[in-house]
Amino acid sequence: MASPFNPIQLGRTRLRNRIVMSPMTRSRAHGPAASPNPLMATYYAQRAGAGLIVTEGIQPNPIGQGYPSTPGLHNRTQIAAWRQVTDAVHARGGVIFAQLMHTGRVGHPTNYAEAYHPEAVAGSATARASQAPLETRKTPATPVGPSPIAAQGQIFTASGLQDFVTPVALTDAGITQTITxxxxxxxxxxxxxxxxxxxxxxxxxxxxxxxxxxxxQRTDKWGGSVENRTRMIIETTRAVAETIGAERTALRISPGNPLNDITEDDYRQTYPRVLTALDPLGLAYLHVLESTDPQFTQDLRQAWRGVFVLNPSTPGSRTGPEHLRLVEDGDSDLVSFGSLFIANPDLPERLRTHAPLAQPDMTKAYGGDAAGYTDYPTMHGDLEREATA
Structure with a gap:
C-alpha cells in the first residue's frame, strides 16, 4: 500500500510526498506587464512543503488572459519576475510547475493587461521575449475561441460582472501560432x-x-469529428513536449465538466483518444479534475501508464483528509488539494499529523493584498510573512 507521505519520482524530479497543491487563480499579479510580485513569491514559498506545487493559470500570450491581474509568461519582465517565485520555492526544497492557461472565449475586452492584434505580431513568444517590445495597442481586444459562439454566463471585471462576449474564431494560422x-x-x-x-x-x-x-462548431480539420476536435490539445501537448521534454510536460483535463458553458456529448469517446495519442510520449503526469463520472476516472487511470494525479469530485464540499485514501488504495499516484492550501500553508504536515485544518476566507480569495493570501499561520502559529527571505 502506497502512502501519500512517501516520495515519488516525477519525470526527472523526485517529490517529497504525493500531495499536490492544485492550480488556483488568485489575481494578484500586480507587477509590471502582468508579472508576479514579491508577495506571490512569499505565497508559493510558504506552501513549498507540498510534493508538487502547480501555479495559478498563466497566460501564454496576451490574448490568453481571461481574468483581471492574472500573470503571463510571454515577455522578459514576466520571466524575470517568475524567477523570484521559483527561487523562493526551491530554497525550501519545493518543486513547482507552471500551469499554462489560455482562457479562449472565457474573457472580456476590459480584462487584458495589454492587447495586441495577432496578425501584427511576427515571430515566436521566445523571440518576442528577447527583443524590444513589438507593436501593441492599448485598445481592448476581443477574446478568441474555436468558433464565434459566446459562452452563456458572466465574468468578473474591474467594472463588476459582465456578460461573456462573442469571441473571434481563430483562423488556421491563428491556431498554429497559438500552439507555438x-x-x-x-x-x-x-x-x-x-x-x-x-x-x-x-x-x-x-x-x-x-x-x-x-x-x-468548426467544419475544418480542427472541428467536427472526435479526431478533429482532439487535434488542438494533442498537437499543443506534443509541441510543448518537443520543446522542453516530455518529462517536464503535464496535462490537466476535466472530462464531462460543464464549467464555463461546456457541453461534451461524447466525452467517453473523446478522452480515450487523447490518452492513446499522448501516453506514449512519457509525460510527467496526467492531472484529472473529476466532475460527474467517477467510474470513467478509473477507466482513465487504467488507460494511462504514467503518473496519475487526481483532484476528486467533491460536490458541496472540498478535497479533504479522507481523500488521501485514493493514494493508499491505488486509485491515484498523487492527490491534489485546492482551497485547503489557501488557509493551510503547511497542509501536508497537518494531514500527516491529523492536525486541525483552517478554513479559507473565500471573500479574500481573488485580488487584493496579503490579507487572505500570505497571512494564514502554520499550525504552530507561525506567520511566515517573510518566507522568501
Missing part, C-alpha cells in the same frame, strides 16, 4: 526556473473548448 505560443511559454517557464509545465485542458478554457461539442 504555448511551446514558447513553456520554454520561458524553464528559463524562469520552473521544474515543468502543466497545460490547462480543463474547466472550459481554450483547449477544452476545442474538445467540446458546443463551443467548437
Amino acid at each position: 505560443d504555448f511551446a514558447d511559454a513553456a520554454a520561458n517557464a524553464i528559463d524562469a526556473g520552473f521544474d515543468g509545465v502543466e497545460l490547462h485542458g480543463a474547466n472550459g478554457y481554450l483547449l477544452h473548448q476545442f474538445l467540446s461539442t458546443n463551443a467548437n
Whole structure:
C-alpha cells in the first residue's frame, strides 16, 4: 500500500510526498506587464512543503488572459519576475510547475493587461521575449475561441460582472501560432526556473473548448469529428513536449465538466483518444479534475501508464483528509488539494499529523493584498510573512 507521505519520482524530479497543491487563480499579479510580485513569491514559498506545487493559470500570450491581474509568461519582465517565485520555492526544497492557461472565449475586452492584434505580431513568444517590445495597442481586444459562439454566463471585471462576449474564431494560422505560443511559454517557464509545465485542458478554457461539442462548431480539420476536435490539445501537448521534454510536460483535463458553458456529448469517446495519442510520449503526469463520472476516472487511470494525479469530485464540499485514501488504495499516484492550501500553508504536515485544518476566507480569495493570501499561520502559529527571505 502506497502512502501519500512517501516520495515519488516525477519525470526527472523526485517529490517529497504525493500531495499536490492544485492550480488556483488568485489575481494578484500586480507587477509590471502582468508579472508576479514579491508577495506571490512569499505565497508559493510558504506552501513549498507540498510534493508538487502547480501555479495559478498563466497566460501564454496576451490574448490568453481571461481574468483581471492574472500573470503571463510571454515577455522578459514576466520571466524575470517568475524567477523570484521559483527561487523562493526551491530554497525550501519545493518543486513547482507552471500551469499554462489560455482562457479562449472565457474573457472580456476590459480584462487584458495589454492587447495586441495577432496578425501584427511576427515571430515566436521566445523571440518576442528577447527583443524590444513589438507593436501593441492599448485598445481592448476581443477574446478568441474555436468558433464565434459566446459562452452563456458572466465574468468578473474591474467594472463588476459582465456578460461573456462573442469571441473571434481563430483562423488556421491563428491556431498554429497559438500552439507555438504555448511551446514558447513553456520554454520561458524553464528559463524562469520552473521544474515543468502543466497545460490547462480543463474547466472550459481554450483547449477544452476545442474538445467540446458546443463551443467548437468548426467544419475544418480542427472541428467536427472526435479526431478533429482532439487535434488542438494533442498537437499543443506534443509541441510543448518537443520543446522542453516530455518529462517536464503535464496535462490537466476535466472530462464531462460543464464549467464555463461546456457541453461534451461524447466525452467517453473523446478522452480515450487523447490518452492513446499522448501516453506514449512519457509525460510527467496526467492531472484529472473529476466532475460527474467517477467510474470513467478509473477507466482513465487504467488507460494511462504514467503518473496519475487526481483532484476528486467533491460536490458541496472540498478535497479533504479522507481523500488521501485514493493514494493508499491505488486509485491515484498523487492527490491534489485546492482551497485547503489557501488557509493551510503547511497542509501536508497537518494531514500527516491529523492536525486541525483552517478554513479559507473565500471573500479574500481573488485580488487584493496579503490579507487572505500570505497571512494564514502554520499550525504552530507561525506567520511566515517573510518566507522568501
